[in-house]
Amino acid sequence: MIPAKFDYVAAESAGHAIELLAEHGDDAKVLAGGHSLLPMMKLRLATPELLIDIGGLDELAGVSVDGPDLVVGATTRHADLAASELARAEAPLLAYAASQVGDPQIRHRGTIGGSLSHADPAADLPMALVALGGTVVVEGQAGTRTVGADDFFLGYFETVLAPDELVTAVRVPRRPGVPWGYQKFVRRANDWAIVGVAALDGRIALANMGPTPLRAAAAENALAAGASAADAAELAADGTSPGEDLHADREYRRHLARILTRRALEHETA
Amino acid sequence: MSILGTRVLRTEDPRFLTTGGVYVEDLVDERLDGACHVFFVRSPVAHARISGIDASAALAAPGVVAVFTAADVADLPTIPPSGPMNKHMQQPMLATDKVRYVGEPVAVVVVEQPYQGEDALELVAVDYEPLPAVLGFDPSDDTLLFEDAGTNVAGWWGNPAELKADLFDGCEVVVSQVIINQRVAPAPMESRGAAAVWGADGRLTAWIPNQGAQGTKGGLARMLNLEPSQVRVITPDVGGAFGAKFGADREHVIVAWVARELGRPARWSETRYENLIGMTHGRAQQHTITIGGSRDGDVLAYRLEVVQDAGAYVRAGGFLPMLTRLMTSGPYDIPRAESVAKVVVTSTTPIGAYRGAGRPEASAALERAIDLFAAEAGLDPADVRRKNLLPAFTEPHRTAFGALYDTGDYVTGLERALAAAGYVELRAEQAARRARGDVRQLGIGLASYVEITGMGEGEGSGPNENATVEVRPDGTATILTGTSPHGQGHQTAWAMLASEELGIPVEKITLKWGDTDLIPKGGGTGGSRSLQLGGAAVRQASQELIEEARQRAAAQLEASPADLVYDKTKTSFNVAGDPDAAVPLTQLAEQERLLIRAVFTGPGATFPFGTHVAVVEVDAETGKPTLLRMITVDDAGVVLNPLLAEGQRHGGIGQGAAQAMVEEVVYDTDGNPLTTSFADYPFVSATELPSFELVDSQTPTTYNPLGVKGIGEAGSIGSTPAVQNAIVDAVAHLGVRHIDMPTTSRRIWQAIRAAGQHSESEHA
Numbered sequence A: 001m002i003p004a005k006f007d008y009v010a011a012e013s014a015g016h017a018i019e020l021l022a023e024h025g026d027d028a029k030v031l032a033g034g035h036s037l038l039p040m041m042k043l044r045l046a047t048p049e050l051l052i053d054i055g056g057l058d059e060l061a062g063v064s065v066d067g068p069d070l071v072v073g074a075t076t077r078h079a080d081l082a083a084s085e086l087a088r089a090e091a092p093l094l095a096y097a098a099s100q101v102g103d104p105q106i107r108h109r110g111t112i113g114g115s116l117s118h119a120d121p122a123a124d125l126p127m128a129l130v131a132l133g134g135t136v137v138v139e140g141q142a143g144t145r146t147v148g149a150d151d152f153f154l155g156y157f158e159t160v161l162a163p164d165e166l167v168t169a170v171r172v173p174r175r176p177g178v179p180w181g182y183q184k185f186v187r188r189a190n191d192w193a194i195v196g197v198a199a200l201d202g203r204i205a206l207a208n209m210g211p212t213p214l215r216a217a218a219a220e221n222a223l224a225a226g227a228s229a230a231d232a233a234e235l236a237a238d239g240t241s242p243g244e245d246l247h248a249d250r251e252y253r254r255h256l257a258r259i260l261t262r263r264a265l266e267h268e269t270a
Numbered sequence B: 001m002s003i004l005g006t007r008v009l010r011t012e013d014p015r016f017l018t019t020g021g022v023y024v025e026d027l028v029d030e031r032l033d034g035a036c037h038v039f040f041v042r043s044p045v046a047h048a049r050i051s052g053i054d055a056s057a058a059l060a061a062p063g064v065v066a067v068f069t070a071a072d073v074a075d076l077p078t079i080p081p082s083g084p085m086n087k088h089m090q091q092p093m094l095a096t097d098k099v100r101y102v103g104e105p106v107a108v109v110v111v112e113q114p115y116q117g118e119d120a121l122e123l124v125a126v127d128y129e130p131l132p133a134v135l136g137f138d139p140s141d142d143t144l145l146f147e148d149a150g151t152n153v154a155g156w157w158g159n160p161a162e163l164k165a166d167l168f169d170g171c172e173v174v175v176s177q178v179i180i181n182q183r184v185a186p187a188p189m190e191s192r193g194a195a196a197v198w199g200a201d202g203r204l205t206a207w208i209p210n211q212g213a214q215g216t217k218g219g220l221a222r223m224l225n226l227e228p229s230q231v232r233v234i235t236p237d238v239g240g241a242f243g244a245k246f247g248a249d250r251e252h253v254i255v256a257w258v259a260r261e262l263g264r265p266a267r268w269s270e271t272r273y274e275n276l277i278g279m280t281h282g283r284a285q286q287h288t289i290t291i292g293g294s295r296d297g298d299v300l301a302y303r304l305e306v307v308q309d310a311g312a313y314v315r316a317g318g319f320l321p322m323l324t325r326l327m328t329s330g331p332y333d334i335p336r337a338e339s340v341a342k343v344v345v346t347s348t349t350p351i352g353a354y355r356g357a358g359r360p361e362a363s364a365a366l367e368r369a370i371d372l373f374a375a376e377a378g379l380d381p382a383d384v385r386r387k388n389l390l391p392a393f394t395e396p397h398r399t400a401f402g403a404l405y406d407t408g409d410y411v412t413g414l415e416r417a418l419a420a421a422g423y424v425e426l427r428a429e430q431a432a433r434r435a436r437g438d439v440r441q442l443g444i445g446l447a448s449y450v451e452i453t454g455m456g457e458g459e460g461s462g463p464n465e466n467a468t469v470e471v472r473p474d475g476t477a478t479i480l481t482g483t484s485p486h487g488q489g490h491q492t493a494w495a496m497l498a499s500e501e502l503g504i505p506v507e508k509i510t511l512k513w514g515d516t517d518l519i520p521k522g523g524g525t526g527g528s529r530s531l532q533l534g535g536a537a538v539r540q541a542s543q544e545l546i547e548e549a550r551q552r553a554a555a556q557l558e559a560s561p562a563d564l565v566y567d568k569t570k571t572s573f574n575v576a577g578d579p580d581a582a583v584p585l586t587q588l589a590e591q592e593r594l595l596i597r598a599v600f601t602g603p604g605a606t607f608p609f610g611t612h613v614a615v616v617e618v619d620a621e622t623g624k625p626t627l628l629r630m631i632t633v634d635d636a637g638v639v640l641n642p643l644l645a646e647g648q649r650h651g652g653i654g655q656g657a658a659q660a661m662v663e664e665v666v667y668d669t670d671g672n673p674l675t676t677s678f679a680d681y682p683f684v685s686a687t688e689l690p691s692f693e694l695v696d697s698q699t700p701t702t703y704n705p706l707g708v709k710g711i712g713e714a715g716s717i718g719s720t721p722a723v724q725n726a727i728v729d730a731v732a733h734l735g736v737r738h739i740d741m742p743t744t745s746r747r748i749w750q751a752i753r754a755a756g757q758h759s760e761s762e763h764a
């Protein structure tokens, strides 16, 4: 429970963090809320030599509106996003997802940038981003690029981020008043989803049904073709490849995906 | 007005809530200056031969003082199995030749600073030649954990050849079921630890979180080949134990050994990962039950066949099934009942005592059996209980298994719980939901239990405990107790008992425990023994102190002791009718120490009882269970402090419900533990539990002058089967008969589906 030896630098700015990343490459890791990284380090599943702390960078925190998008800074804490009036009005699904993460302590440390970069397929915010069709703003030495939610996640704990790149913000389309549904199936209140479903306006995202957050494409297509929520939901697990663990086998996960998708399409939250 | 029976706030809390407790890891003591830190290399494989250990890289690492293996500690004895079990199943202090479970200590790395330990651990190279894991309740003897033993069966309680073939003759309804009482982790908030130092006189002082310093001292002395007088154990604050901190573990012995070997103090504190694989686990029994009776609900015969998975070494696992057997027939009057228990060893963490220790297992099996019988006979489980519970008794009742129940009124307990729950209305609500085909179905589960508390050391020696009470010249009092609080609130309760006799306010009474030089004898805290034995001793010592003071005061006042009255409000004696002729207690204490040690010995164990009603909702589509209500009668005799008693009930009910619903230590088929962090080992939080509805019920015992029985474990004994029964009940109308614990949503869903397929194939 004691991490291997590492050095620590508090980044002075996003630019500084990117410089340090470029200099140290794979040996360095960005530290945001630390609520995924530090447990991995304590279990020695991660042994970075240098931590570049961006958690205190105000320039990366905050919720604002930019044209058609709601913009959430990378170091915005889950608790701040959940409480943001702006987020709750413009992208209530995103604010709700943030409110469902872990417990209050975790929500006061963990950040949206950290959650997306960590890319746990069972996590809340990645699924919400996919459901909302948002984009991730990424900065590196080569400049800034934006990556669509569907392209950002590559696999279990794997994203398109290059070693010298930083997530600086997340953009989601403003959807005030559009009905949505959110289903997080857990054993205990502060657990990760055994299966999660977020749905909004014909888009359906699934958590923990494969190595990344997934779109329930067959169900979406059925909806687009005029199927009822119940009929579309029957297709929710098609094309998914859920894993097996202590809580669920594949069959049960597929079953849950169908039930929860129906409930999410009926705009239920849980 | 008497202070007894009132809700005195816990006097220990201000310190815990402000400056905090001082646990072994926090200890600052000059005797421990310059301590080295002990780390354990633990086996990463379930079962293997050790073909070599190379510590050279570790020895070269920064801060490493020494590395020790089994060869170094060869002077220490091996630990024999408990109970009448196969004597070849010895536990070495460090794994010798073989490892038998993931987490078994193989070597010790001693470092200067704690942070150096985990780095150095990774550098100790151990060669393992893997052997097949030995797992399950029926491990084959193809692979032996102990070659010398010739079998993986450690032993038996009872003789299976004596089970009666005709036990169920004449029964119109007979049901059988194999039930798993799964392995759980005690997971106290404070994990294990130790600090040890040897004096120039060759005496060991060891600080160890424990449930009874005297027992821990005895264990250390035995395992270090020392005279008991050469060992002093001091107990810091203890952050929970649940049965798993009794005595001494081999890690404690090793820490003391290292301190002696290196001639400097040594410390150890366990990580959570180590705790979840290294501390003993609990339960781990398989029950094969058969129950039979008449169509109208008379239970006539019951058989319980227990298999105890003891883990790799037979610790408490050797005698837990004896307690399970003893409680086979529980609160019921069953004309023919029998049970046997087999103990097996497996390549898993050893099993130890865990809240209830053997009795919850008996209750869980029996309460499932009663429900299975009721379901088969088509009767209301409440009616079956009504019909078969022993009628109220005030003279001790001897069961067929030899238990002597002191007092009990089980039917009243059941009726009170049912009334408080609104049982009839709940059944109506359940019927309505079933009729409507609601997604969320209601389940109502009952469990009536009786359990054993305050057991003696063995036949002949009545259970006993000591207390010393001293009144000081400054008007304060000190109590020394042989019990050992670790969350229960003894400081408050023992002070209340002394205050009642002495008149000294609770705030001015200090409780001391857990230092074996100060308190050489004591049975500690476990088996729900403390109040009925240790508390009774405090009362007795306080009364004897007043009598001693009366003699002294009488001499001073030149009066007859019988003419003196003790005025508690003034803590002073005066001659009856003459308030001016007075001698205060403080004055007597100033003249000569006013101190009394008393030993209270009871006639035998007491048997608390009760009924729990659990109300759950099950989402029939997903299988997700939600615990909605827990209504419990836990009758442990007279209640000294309702606040403390309720606290014990709350903790127990929550812990028991958690076993029913979520908790389980899981191993894969190679014997690798999968539940090695709190992300995977799911103990529950307040969020998962409703507010409990505690019904008051107090049937005094005659076994001690306080009229009290134990309440520490009862909550977990009743709630586990009540919740499990409720969950099965919620989906019973879909054809489900039984679901093993933990009743996770997946298992419930699978059970619903299997029942559906079963009935489809029946109709086809």
Ligand SMILES: Cc1cc2nc3c(=O)[nH]c(=O)nc-3n(C[C@H](O)[C@H](O)[C@H](O)COP(=O)(O)OP(=O)(O)OC[C@H]3O[C@@H](n4cnc5c(N)ncnc54)[C@H](O)[C@@H]3O)c2cc1C
Residues within 6 Å of the ligand: A029, A030, A031, A032, A033, A034, A035, A036, A037, A038, A039, A054, A074, A075, A100, A101, A102, A103, A106, A109, A110, A111, A112, A113, A114, A115, A116, A117, A118, A122, A123, A124, A125, A161, A165, A166, A167, A168, A190, A191, A192, A193
């Ligand atoms: C007990 C517990 C329960 C939890 N429950 C949930 C839950 O229910 N649902 C859920 O979704 N999550 C849950 N989490 C995870 C939590 O949300 C984490 O906070 C989050 O996943 C990571 O955010 P962080 O800011 O803490 O990132 P960190 O731990 O600091 O970093 C995580 C990873 O992302 C990288 N990183 C961080 N920020 C950036 C950035 N801006 N650009 C590039 N890389 C970056 C780091 O280098 C690291 O690799 C839980 C965590 C714990 C400890």
